[in-house]
Amino acid sequence: MHTLPEISSQVRRDIVRMVHKVNSGHPGGSLGCTDFLVTLYFDLMRHNPKNFSMDGENEDLFFLSNGHISPVFYSVLARSGYFPVAELNTFRHIDSRLQGHPTTHEGLPGVRIASGSLGQGMSVAIGAALAKKVNGDKHLVFTLHGDGELQEGQIWEAAMFAPHNKVDNLICTIDANGQQIDGATDNVLGLGDIGQKFKTFGWDVVTIKDGNDLQQVGDGMREAINRTGKGKPICVVMHTEMGAGVDFMMGSHKWHGIAPNDAQLEEALAQLPETLGDY
Amino acid sequence: MKKYTNSGNKDTRSGFGEGLHEAGQANKNVVALCADLIGSLKMDAFKNEFPDRFFQVGIAEANMMGIAAGLTIGGKIPFTGTFANFSTGRVYDQIRQSIAYSGKNVKICASHAGLTLGEDGATHQILEDVGLMKMLPGMTVICPCDFNQTKAATLAIADFDGPVYLRFGRPKVANFTDPTEPFIIGKAQMLNEGTDVTIVANGHLVWKAIEAGELLATMGISSEIINMHTVKPLDEEAIIASAKKTGCVVTAEEHQRNGGLGDSVAQCLALNLPTPQEFVAVNDSFGESGTPEQLLEKYGLSSKAIVEAAQKVISRKKT
Numbered sequence: 001m002h003t004l005p006e007i008s009s010q011v012r013r014d015i016v017r018m019v020h021k022v023n024s025g026h027p028g029g030s031l032g033c034t035d036f037l038v039t040l041y042f043d044l045m046r047h048n049p050k051n052f053s054m055d056g057e058n059e060d061l062f063f064l065s066n067g068h069i070s071p072v073f074y075s076v077l078a079r080s081g082y083f084p085v086a087e088l089n090t091f092r093h094i095d096s097r098l099q100g101h102p103t104t105h106e107g108l109p110g111v112r113i114a115s116g117s118l119g120q121g122m123s124v125a126i127g128a129a130l131a132k133k134v135n136g137d138k139h140l141v142f143t144l145h146g147d148g149e150l151q152e153g154q155i156w157e158a159a160m161f162a163p164h165n166k167v168d169n170l171i172c173t174i175d176a177n178g179q180q181i182d183g184a185t186d187n188v189l190g191l192g193d194i195g196q197k198f199k200t201f202g203w204d205v206v207t208i209k210d211g212n213d214l215q216q217v218g219d220g221m222r223e224a225i226n227r228t229g230k231g232k233p234i235c236v237v238m239h240t241e242m243g244a245g246v247d248f249m250m251g252s253h254k255w256h257g258i259a260p261n262d263a264q265l266e267e268a269l270a271q272l273p274e275t276l277g278d279y
Numbered sequence: 280m281k282k283y284t285n286s287g288n289k290d291t292r293s294g295f296g297e298g299l300h301e302a303g304q305a306n307k308n309v310v311a312l313c314a315d316l317i318g319s320l321k322m323d324a325f326k327n328e329f330p331d332r333f334f335q336v337g338i339a340e341a342n343m344m345g346i347a348a349g350l351t352i353g354g355k356i357p358f359t360g361t362f363a364n365f366s367t368g369r370v371y372d373q374i375r376q377s378i379a380y381s382g383k384n385v386k387i388c389a390s391h392a393g394l395t396l397g398e399d400g401a402t403h404q405i406l407e408d409v410g411l412m413k414m415l416p417g418m419t420v421i422c423p424c425d426f427n428q429t430k431a432a433t434l435a436i437a438d439f440d441g442p443v444y445l446r447f448g449r450p451k452v453a454n455f456t457d458p459t460e461p462f463i464i465g466k467a468q469m470l471n472e473g474t475d476v477t478i479v480a481n482g483h484l485v486w487k488a489i490e491a492g493e494l495l496a497t498m499g500i501s502s503e504i505i506n507m508h509t510v511k512p513l514d515e516e517a518i519i520a521s522a523k524k525t526g527c528v529v530t531a532e533e534h535q536r537n538g539g540l541g542d543s544v545a546q547c548l549a550l551n552l553p554t555p556q557e558f559v560a561v562n563d564s565f566g567e568s569g570t571p572e573q574l575l576e577k578y579g580l581s582s583k584a585i586v587e588a589a590q591k592v593i594s595r596k597k598t
Contacts, residue, residue, distance in 0.1 A: 055354050063349075104381045112352050114381045117372050123342045124377055127349020127357075134310070134331065135353055154373070157342035165334070 004214045006275035007079060008038045012245045013272045014075035014088055014279065020265040022092040025100070028255035030072035032177050032212065032240040033144060037076045039217045040142060044225065049081035052109035060139045061128055063113055065121020066146035066175065067101040068257070073111075074098050078279075082110035085279045119152025121145060122172055126162050129170040140228055143172045148180030151189050156201075162233040163202025171224045172203075173236040175211070179253035198235040211240035246271055280496040281471045283489050289426035289454040291447035291483075292390040296321025298433025299358055299388075303329050306356065309437055312347055313360045314340045319449075320360035320390050340365045344373035344385070351383040356437060359385065363392035363446060364405035371411060378442050379415040386436050387412075391449045392422075393533035394561070394578055395483055395571035404566035410538020412444040413511045419443045419464060420510040422532075422540075424485035426454040428508060431462035439464055446482065448533075450571040453486040465509045467517035473503035476589045477521040479544055480531040481507050484559065484580060488531050491585035502589060510540050515547045522554040527592040529557045531585050533575075536560035555595040557588035 002010075011034050019025035041047070045060040064073050071091065078085045083097070090096035097106040101116030113124050121143050129141040149155065162170060174194055182188050191197075195205040204227050208220035217238070224234045242256065243249030246268040249260075260268055303309045303325050310332040311325050317335070326333040336343040340361055347357035359366065366389035367374070378385045389408065396404050413420045419441060423429040429447045436443045456468075470485070471492055480488035485506045492502040503521050507514065522528055528548065530541035541558040548554045561578050575581055 055352060057353065061352070113348060113383075114376050117376045120341075120345050120373055120377050123345020123373075124349040124352075126342075127346035128352045129349070130334065130346065131350045131353025131355050134355065137353070154341040154345065157337075157339035158345065161336060161339065161342055161346070 002276060004038055004042060007042055008034050008214065009272050010274065010276040011038055011072060011075045011079060013269060013274060015071040016246065016260055016265060016268045017278065018071045018074070018088055018091040019259040021089070023259045024092055025071055025259060026068040026257045027071065027259065028179070028242040028249060028253070029066065029069040029146065029175065029177065031246060031249060032242045032244045033069055033175050034072050034245065035212050035214050035217050036144065036173065036238060037072055039214060039221060041076045041080045043218060044221055045142065046139060049110070052082060054112060056112065057135060057137055058139060060142065061112065062142045063121045063125045063128070064102060064115055064144055066118060066144060066149050067115030070098070070100065070102050073102055077110035079276065083108060088279045118146070118149040119154040122155055122158035125170060125172065126158055126167055129167050132169055140225065141170050145172060145174050146180070147174055147176045147178065147191055147194065148185050148188070150174065150191055150194065159198060159201045159203070166231050167233045168229055168231050170233040171228065171236060172233065173238050175240055176237050177240045177242045179242045179256065181253065181256050183253055195235070195237045202232065203235040204230070204232040206234060206236045208236060208238040211238035212244040280492050283455045285453035285455050287454060288451040290449060290451045291423060291426055291429040292319070292449060293321050294423070294426040294429030295388055295390065295433050295445070295447055296324060298430040300324040300328065302434050302437035303332065306437060308354055308356050309358065310334070310350055310355045311358045311360065312336055312343050314338055314343050314365065316361050319362070320388070322360050340370045341373045344370045345377050347385045348377040348381060348383045351385060357385050358388050360388050360390070362403060363389035363408045364403055367408040367411045368405060375415060379418050382417060383442060384440055386443045386445060388445045390447055392446045393448060393483070394566045394574040394580065395448050395450045395533060397450065397571045397574065398568050400568040401565040406535045406561050406566065407538060408446065409510055409534050409540065413543065417442060418511065421464065421508055422446045422482040422510060423508050424482060424506055425452060425456050427456045427458040428462065431460065432508065435462040435464055448483060452483055455486065465512045465514055467514035468506040468508060469517070470506050471502065471504040473501035473525065475501045475525055476593055477503045477505065477525045477528045478531060478585060478589065479505045479507050479518065479528060479540065481510065481540055482533050484531040484533055487580065487582045488585055490582035491589065494582060494586050495589055500589065500593070507540055510543055513543050513547060515551065518544055518547050519551050522548055522552050526596045527555045529559060529585060529588045529592055531559035531580070533580055534560055536562050555592050557592040559585050559588050
C-alpha cells in the first residue's frame with residue numbers, strides 16, 4: 001500500500017504528462033486539488049472502484065463541480081482502480097472516454113454527472129444526498145467547487161436550499177486558491193469571506209488553512225465528516241495554491257488552462273518522484 | 280368526419296396533477312419537485328400523500344433541475360414542475376449538461392405553455408420551448424392535447440427511461456380523448472382518416488384541428504387529422520403514409536413556427552417525400568395579454584386559420 005504523499009506525487013506526474021501530451025487542459029487547479037482528491041479517494045471515502053454503479057447505493061459519492069480540473073479527477077479515478085491507468089494516455093483525444101471535461105456520456109466509470117459549465121455540481125450533489133436520505137442510505141456525498149465558480153448564481157440557490165432542508169449528509173469543499181482565468185478573484189469579482197457567507201446561509205463551516213498539506217486536509221475532512229448528521233450541510237473552505245507541487249506553475253493564474261512544453265514537462269517531472277509507475 | 284365529443288372542458292395541467300399522483304402510487308421511486316407553483320401545477324395531491332418524496336425548492340429553477348438530476352443517482356424518477364418558460368429557457372444549460380448530456384431520467388413537466396396562458400402576457404407565454412427541448416440530443420418531447428391524454432402521458436413517462444419534456448397548459452379546453460387509451464410515446468394518434476389534406480397538430484391545437492376538419496367537411500373537403508403528441512421522436516411513418524395519400528400537409532401548434540412541430544414535419548417530408556406544407560403557428564413574434572381565445576384568434580391559431588391553411592395547401596398540390 002502506497003502512502004498518500006507517494007500517491008500524490010504520482011497523480012501530479014500524471015496531470016502534467018496528460019496535459020503535455022495533448023497540449024491542452026487545466027494543470028493549475030488540478031495540481032492544487034491533488035492532495036484533497038487523493039485524501040478523499042485513498043483515505044476517507046467508502047467507495048467501490050472495482051464495481052462502479054451509477055446509483056452508488058451504500059457508498060460515498062463525489063461530484064466534481066469544477067469539471068475543468070479533470071486531469072486530477074481522471075488520475076485519481078484510474079489510480080483508485082475505476083479504469084485502467086493506461087487510459088490516461090487518451091485524455092482529450094478523439095474517441096476517448098476521458099473527455100476534456102468529465103461526462104457520463106462515454107461511460108467512464110467513476111463519473112456520475114457531466115460538469116464543466118460551472119455552478120451545477122452543488123445542486124446535483126444535493127439531489128444525490130436527498131436520494132440517499134429517501135433510500136435510508138447513511139453514506140455521504142462530497143463535492144468540490146472552485147472559488148471563482150461561486151460567482152455563479154445557481155451555487156447560492158443550492159446554498160440556500162441545503163440548510164433549509166437539513167441536507168446534513170453533504171460536504172461541499174471550496175478550492176479557495178484565489179485565482180480564476182482573468183486573474184485574482186479579488187480583482188475579477190471579489191468573493192469576500194467565503195466561510196462567513198456559507199455560515200450566514202446556515203452551513204457548518206470547516207477551514208483548511210493549507211489544502212496542499214496532506215495532514216491538514218485529512219484532519220479537516222475528518223472533522224467535516226464528524227460534523228455530518230447534525231442537521232446542517234458542511235462547507236469546507238480549503239485554501240490551496242494553484243499549481244502546487246510544480247514550482248514554476250505556482251503563484252499565479254497563468255497555468256489555469258495551458259500545457260507545459262517539452263522542457264517545462266521535464267522540469268516539472270524532476271520535482272515529482274515517480275512512485276507508482278507512469279502509465 | 281369522425282365525431283368527437285367534449286366530455287366537459289378541463290385543463291391539461293390537472294391531467295398532469297392526477298397522472299403524477301397515480302404514478303406516485305404505482306411507483307415509490309417517483310419523486311416530485313416544484314419551484315413555488317404547487318397550486319398552479321396541481322401537485323397538491325402528490326405532495327399531500329407523499330411528503331417525503333416531494334421537494335419544494337422555492338423560486339430557484341436552476342437548482343431544481345440540478346437536484347432532479349442528482350436524485351436519479353440513487354434510482355429516483357424525478358418530476359419537476361414549473362411554468363414552461365422557467366422549465367426551459369431559464370434553465371437551458373442546467374438541462375443540457377446535468378440532465379440531457381448526463382443522460383438522467385428526469386421528467387421536466389411544464390405548464391402554462393404558449394399563448395393560452397393568457398392575461399399574464401409575453402413574459403410567461405413561451406413559444407420557443409419545444410424547439411429548445413427537441414434540439415437536445417436524447418430528449419423526448421411530448422405535447423398532449425387534452426386532460427385525459429396529459430394524464431395518460433404523465434403515467435407513460437414515469438415508466439419510460441430517459442429525459443422527457445412534457446408540455447401542457449393552463450386553460451380549460453375540450454376533453455375528448457378516450458380516458459382508457461394508453462399513451463404510446465412516439466406513436467401518432469390517427470383522429471380522422473381523410474383523402475384531401477393531412478392536418479398534423481398537437482397540444483391545444485388538436486381540438487382546433489378537429490373543428491377545422493368539421494368545417495372542411497361541410498365544404499366537401501376530406502381531411503386526415505393526426506395528433507402528433509410526441510414531437511420527438513417523431514412518428515415519421517405516420518407522416519409519410521398520410522402525405523402519400525393526401526399530397527399536402529398542414530401543421531398546427533401553439534408555438535413559434537421556427538423550431539416547432541411544423542419544422543420537424545417539414546424536415547421529415549423534405550428528406551422522404553417533398554410535399555406542400557402550410558404552417559399554423561406563431562410567426563416570429565412574442566405574445567401579449569388577452570384571453571386565450573382572443574390570443575389564438577389574433578395570432579392565427581384558430582380553427583378558421585387551419586381551414587384557410589388547408590385550402591391554400593390543397594391549391595398548391597401538383598395535379
